[in-house]
Amino acid sequence: MPILPLHYMFLSLTLFCIGIMGVLIRRNAIIIFMCVELMLNAVNLLMVAFSKMYVDAGAQVFVFFIMVVAAAEVAVGLAVIVMMYRKVHSVDVNILNRLKH
Amino acid sequence: MKAIIAATILGIVMMFAGLQMKNKSSVVTLAIVLAFLLLGVNIWDLVATPATAPVGYFNNMLRIDRYALWFSTLMTGVTVLYTLLVGKEIQKVGVHVAEYFALIFFILCGVYILSCYNNMLMLFLGIEILSIPQYILAGSDKKNLKSSEASLKYFLMGAFSTGILLMGITLLYGATGSFNIVAYSFLQSDALNPLALGGVIFVMIALGFKVSAAPMHMWTPDVYDGSPTPFTAYMATVVKASAFFAFIRLFQVSFGSISSQWTVVLSVITAATLLIGNLTAVFQQSVKRMLSYSSIAQAGFMLFAVLAVNAVAWQGIIIYAVAYSIATIGIFTVLMKLKDYTYDGFNGLAKKEPLLAFVTTIFLFSLAGIPLTGGFMAKYYVIQAVMVQNQFLWLVIFGLLMAAISVYYYFRVIIAMYFKEGNAELHAPVTQGEKVLLVITCGLVILIGIFPQLLLSWI
Numbered sequence: 001m002p003i004l005p006l007h008y009m010f011l012s013l014t015l016f017c018i019g020i021m022g023v024l025i026r027r028n029a030i031i032i033f034m035c036v037e038l039m040l041n042a043v044n045l046l047m048v049a050f051s052k053m054y055v056d057a058g059a060q061v062f063v064f065f066i067m068v069v070a071a072a073e074v075a076v077g078l079a080v081i082v083m084m085y086r087k088v089h090s091v092d093v094n095i096l097n098r099l100k101h
Numbered sequence: 102m103k104a105i106i107a108a109t110i111l112g113i114v115m116m117f118a119g120l121q122m123k124n125k126s127s128v129v130t131l132a133i134v135l136a137f138l139l140l141g142v143n144i145w146d147l148v149a150t151p152a153t154a155p156v157g158y159f160n161n162m163l164r165i166d167r168y169a170l171w172f173s174t175l176m177t178g179v180t181v182l183y184t185l186l187v188g189k190e191i192q193k194v195g196v197h198v199a200e201y202f203a204l205i206f207f208i209l210c211g212v213y214i215l216s217c218y219n220n221m222l223m224l225f226l227g228i229e230i231l232s233i234p235q236y237i238l239a240g241s242d243k244k245n246l247k248s249s250e251a252s253l254k255y256f257l258m259g260a261f262s263t264g265i266l267l268m269g270i271t272l273l274y275g276a277t278g279s280f281n282i283v284a285y286s287f288l289q290s291d292a293l294n295p296l297a298l299g300g301v302i303f304v305m306i307a308l309g310f311k312v313s314a315a316p317m318h319m320w321t322p323d324v325y326d327g328s329p330t331p332f333t334a335y336m337a338t339v340v341k342a343s344a345f346f347a348f349i350r351l352f353q354v355s356f357g358s359i360s361s362q363w364t365v366v367l368s369v370i371t372a373a374t375l376l377i378g379n380l381t382a383v384f385q386q387s388v389k390r391m392l393s394y395s396s397i398a399q400a401g402f403m404l405f406a407v408l409a410v411n412a413v414a415w416q417g418i419i420i421y422a423v424a425y426s427i428a429t430i431g432i433f434t435v436l437m438k439l440k441d442y443t444y445d446g447f448n449g450l451a452k453k454e455p456l457l458a459f460v461t462t463i464f465l466f467s468l469a470g471i472p473l474t475g476g477f478m479a480k481y482y483v484i485q486a487v488m489v490q491n492q493f494l495w496l497v498i499f500g501l502l503m504a505a506i507s508v509y510y511y512f513r514v515i516i517a518m519y520f521k522e523g524n525a526e527l528h529a530p531v532t533q534g535e536k537v538l539l540v541i542t543c544g545l546v547i548l549i550g551i552f553p554q555l556l557l558s559w560i
Contacts, residue, residue, distance in 0.1 A: 009275070016268055023261050032257055039264030046271045054278040062222055062280065066267060069229045073260055076236050080252045087246050093257070 008049035015042035029081050029091040033074075040070050102158050102165060104173055105213045107142040111135045112206035119199025129188040132202035136181045139209065143174040147559065161281070162220040168415055169217035171559045172346055175419065176212050176339050179426045180205065182545075183335060186434045186538055190331045195241050201332075204234035208340060215347040221270045221280040224347060228266065228311065231343065232259045235336055239328040251327025258320040262310035269303030272296045285355035293359060301356055301363050305370075308351070311344040314404060315373035318397050322381075325393030333389070334433035337396045342422035345403050349418050353410050360410045367408050368493055375401035375503040382510045389442045391510055392432065395468060398507055399425055402483055402500065408493065409486035417482035420556050424475030424549050428467035431542045435461045440526040447514055448523025456536055458518045460543040465511040467546045470504050475549030480504065482553070 015038060022035030044063045051059035085091055115132060122128050147170045150156060155166035184202070192198055211231030218224045236259060240252025270280070276297035277284055288297050306317060313321040325333045356363060378398030385391040403425075406418040435457055439446045451458035467476035484500065487493050518525075549556060 005275075016264075019264065023257075029253060029257065033260070036257070036260040036264055039261075040267060043264065043267040043271050046268075047274070050271065050275045050278075053275075056278060058280060059274060062270075062274075065222060065226065069226070069263075072233060073229070073256075073263070076233055077256050077260065080236060080240055080249070080256050083240060083243065084249050084253050087249060093253075 005049050005053045008046060012042040012046035012049070015039075015045070027092055027094050029084070029093050032093065033077055033081070037070065037074075040066060102156070102163070103146050104139065104143045104177070105210055107139055108206050108210040108213060111139055112203045112210065115199050115203035115206060119197065119203070122199065125192045125198050128198045128202070129184075129192060132199075132205075133181075133184050133188060135202075135206070136177070136184045139206070140174070140177045140181050143170075143177045146170055147174050157219070162223050163214070163217050164219035165217045167560050168419070172216045172343075172419060172422070173213045174559075175423050175556070176216075176343060176426075177209065179339055179423065179430070180209060182427065182542060183339070183430050186430060186535075186542065187331045187334060187437070189535075190434075190437045194329045194331060195243060197241070201238065201241060204238055205335065207234045208335070212339065212343040215343050216350075218347070218350070219282055221273070221282065224282075224351065225263075225266065225270065227347065228344075229263065231340060232263075232311070235259075235332075235340060238332040238335070239324060241332065242329045245329075247327040248329060251324045254320055254327075255324045258310065258324075262307045262317070265303055265310070266307030269300045269305075269307060272300030272303060274300075276300060282351060282355040288356070288359050293362060297359075298362060301359070302366065304351065305363060305367065308344065308348045309370060312341055312348060312400050312403070313374075313397050314370050314400060315377050315397070316370070318374065318377065318400075321397055322390055322393045325396065326387070326390045330389065330433060330437050333393070334430050334437075337393065337433075338426035338429050341396065341400065342403075342426055345400075345407070345418060345422065349407050349414065352407055353414070357410045364408055364410075364492070367404065368496055371401055371404040371408060372496060372499055374398070374404060375500055379503045379506045379510075383506065385510070386444065387442050388436060388444060388447070388514060392429070392436070395507065395510070396429070398503065399468070401503070402480055405483040405487050405496075405500065408496075409483075409490045411486060411489055413482065413489055414486040416557050416560070417479070417486045419560075420475070420482050420549070420553050421479035423556055424467060424479040424546070427542060427545055427549070428464045428474075428476060431464040431539065431546070432461060432468070434539065434542075435464075438527050438529075438531060440528060444513055444517050445523065447517040447525055448521040450518040450525040453525055454527070454531060457531060457539070460539045461518065462515050463543045463546055465514055467550070469508045469511040473547060473550045475546045475553075478550055478553040 019035045019039035023032050026032055047059045047063050118131055155164050157164050191201055211227050214223055214227035218227055236252055236256040239255045240249050242248035276294040310317040378394055378401055382391050382394035403421050406414040467474035470476045470480045484497055487497055
């Protein structure tokens, strides 16, 4: 069976949905963060599949940009999570309710 | 284009200044000088670019037209005002003062990219350059747990919305085979691809996150409340306004031809934003938190401009962005002087500092949309844009009703200042220079209210 762009689309949409569900359900900041990365990588996969479909290298360059920006976000995000961990010795987002009045 | 390069270089200069200068107040002075320099570069750009033909850069990935240049200049002007008014307070946030200003210059770089992008890649980069410094600024008060918490929340929500934005961009690419936003205008409503429609909805949700539109607004009050107040003032104004400019640019230039497909969804989002923002603001006890809900409510009015696909909407968004930004920065400046952020903290301010109370009143009038202030003209233009469209009359009526509700919670502050007994405690006596600056800000608010055409003269 030939693999069509449609198959890639189903695969990456499934991965994307797993990522969204993870962000919404899991309460550990690190795991939420990993789920966000999963969403970004699902997008990367779909981007490359479309790039192949249109025979256009532009989308593959876009993928590199996504990787670079995701790396920059990881640098900031992990620093924020570590800063939080130093204060409350936990990365559970459920205890982050001090701002709720 | 010169402004984008200048903002980056000035940000780096600011970071090196942090190594060299140990005196905090000289760092602030340097930042103010550099902000003026950046404004000068923007004006140079504006004068040097021919008025008729837009200029394309980087294989037309950036397309600098009159609106983009003028919007960048105005936002830089607001930033200059912000550094003048708030610079002193930023010193008190933490030890790395130079870095905070450097991050603000990097945010401005994102603002410039967002005002002139012509390619989805640049939209994505602009949004990220705008957002990542904000995650750091939100957490800059490292000793305060609320600040770290705000930073973590903002980061997780921001990264999540980035994922959604990218999915939208990819689906649009799948439908059209191009990242160029002008190419999307070929999308025809009669033969609309489900991929394209999905992409439009995903992008709308992601940009809704950035501008805190209603179902996606949950992070806003917590983040704005937890962040150090000087940075909340920046997030709620310049950043939000430029996210709106990006929103309107994409949805008018590229999705304007299929507007019948998405305006229904966006009108529901607008109504929900107005309702939730205004009703929740009524029940707040802290003025800082009330202002964060009010920024959601004001976002509802700015969404009117996105909803109306016509030229008046562009003028409306520019006037709204400036009028709202100036008034909000002014009110936050007054708030930072007070020790107590609740309504009771304002009790008796009029007796103690009559001038401070007077300018606060003008800023609140502007936010509520009382005539002769900038906020009135801003609301007038965005509502007129929707009226010209002649489609969403129910939304206009609903918006006016909500504006009436907003008068209640804005005027509560005025009542506390003028009619309640109390002793409003200030951190330090207000200096003569600060008073002059506040009066100038107040004058700008009234000037926009009387001559809104001034803001449109360069387009």
